[in-house]
Amino acid sequence: MNIHEYQAKAILKAYGAPVAAGVAIFSPEEAEQAARQLGGPLWVVKSQIHAGGRGKGRFKELGPDAKGGVRLAKSVEEVVANAREMLGRTLVTKQTGPAGKQVNRLYIEDGADIARELYLSLLVDRTVGRVAFVVSTEGGMDIEQVAHDTPEKIVTLAIDPCTGVTAADAAKIADALKLEEPARGEMTKLADILYRAFTEKDMSLLEVNPLIVMKDGHLRVLDAKVSFDNNALFRHPDIVALRDKTEEDEKEIEASKYDLAYVALDGNIGCMVNGAGLAMATMDIIKLYGAEPANFLDVGGGASKEKVTAAFKIITADPNVKGILVNIFGGIMRCDTIAEGVVAAVKEVGLKVPLVVRLEGTKVEEGKRILNESGLDVVAANDLDDAAQKIVNAVKGAR
Ligand code: ADP
Ligand code: MG
DSSP states (O other): OBOOHHHHHHHHHHTTOOBOOEEEESSHHHHHHHHHHHOOSSEEEEEOOSOSOTTTOEEGGGOTTSOOSEEEESSHHHHHHHHHHHTTOEEEOTTTOTTOEEOOOEEEEEOOOEEEEEEEEEEEETTTTEEEEEEESOOSSOHHHHHHHOGGGEEEEEOOTTTOSOHHHHHHHHHHTTOOTTHHHHHHHHHHHHHHHHHHTTEEEEEEEEEEEETTSOEEEOOOEEEEOGGGGGGOHHHHTTOOGGGSOHHHHHHHHTTOEEEEOSSSEEEEESSHHHHHHHHHHHHHTTOOBSEEEEOOTTOOHHHHHHHHHHHHTOTTOOEEEEEEEESSSOHHHHHHHHHHHHHHHOOOSOEEEEEEETTHHHHHHHHHHTTOOEEEOSSHHHHHHHHHHHHHHHO
């Protein structure tokens, strides 16, 4: 689960991290109030969407010459004028994709006098099985470029979970960031704060880009992007309360209601599969035959007919889906349950695209019989390879 920058900053502030004063707002009127409350003389108006690259992003409706999604303002009037221009508009950044995201809330923040922009993040480094700091002196808006062109400028430091961040770790981070006092001493505290926040709140990513050294020599967290481990959310009701569903894919929200493992993708072949491994293999083989999957969907073991019906409806509701592949290897999952779910869903919402079904395993004969007797226009497949070729050909033929 992702949260907004201002929410992430509130969490980090509670842990004692240096963040600027700021107010989240939904209307120009609230923007004026916030600007007066903060007092100036410099404000920053920041689009709150679940995507980075806002500074360099552009509003679809305003054209390439208008300012981006993070704007400096030098008066209350300027704050309000920017808020009016930004609210309700669609911001397109490198991370939103071409469709962009509607900006429904803004964060009005005290402006900082920036001397240096640094990069700092924490993530779970799977190769060493530890939480690691990733830091670079080249922070700001182009870290992806730095990683690509000059990867030696990015330093990774894994933390021993038994000790947490040690003085030696903090010194290494400060050295890598070329920090001098007072920022150097502040980094020791901040590294510990960020590590504790990350582990205690079960984050999967905490990215501060930029972390800045201000003209007065102090450190400040200027941007914050946080993702949480969904599997640990049950123990953080305070975090769940921060969820902004308007930022999420509707199909994924619907899927989460039924506890389906679903991820929307860009292709046009909808997949309904049981088991994550088989789902991955199904996506691979679709690609092998020259098409792209529209989703990853694992209905899981022992899913009910209702769950299968919901899953099939989510797939058919996606306008990008030009064909559906049902690929089930029945173990605990029964093929007849899958067939019943598919038939029930089609009865409700119809079927406008080709459907290829490959069933194998528990109750396979019943499953096939249910599909045959339903009168549905189903293309039966013998194995995974056959199924993938059939659906890819069907979709290509439809174009
Ligand atoms: P994004 O990463 O989505 O582009 P950031 O929060 O990193 O958004 O802001 C982009 C840039 O805007 C920063 O690199 C910094 O130069 C500037 N900026 C952001 N917040 C402030 C602030 N409070 N004061 C001064 N400049 C800021
Ligand atoms: Mg940033």
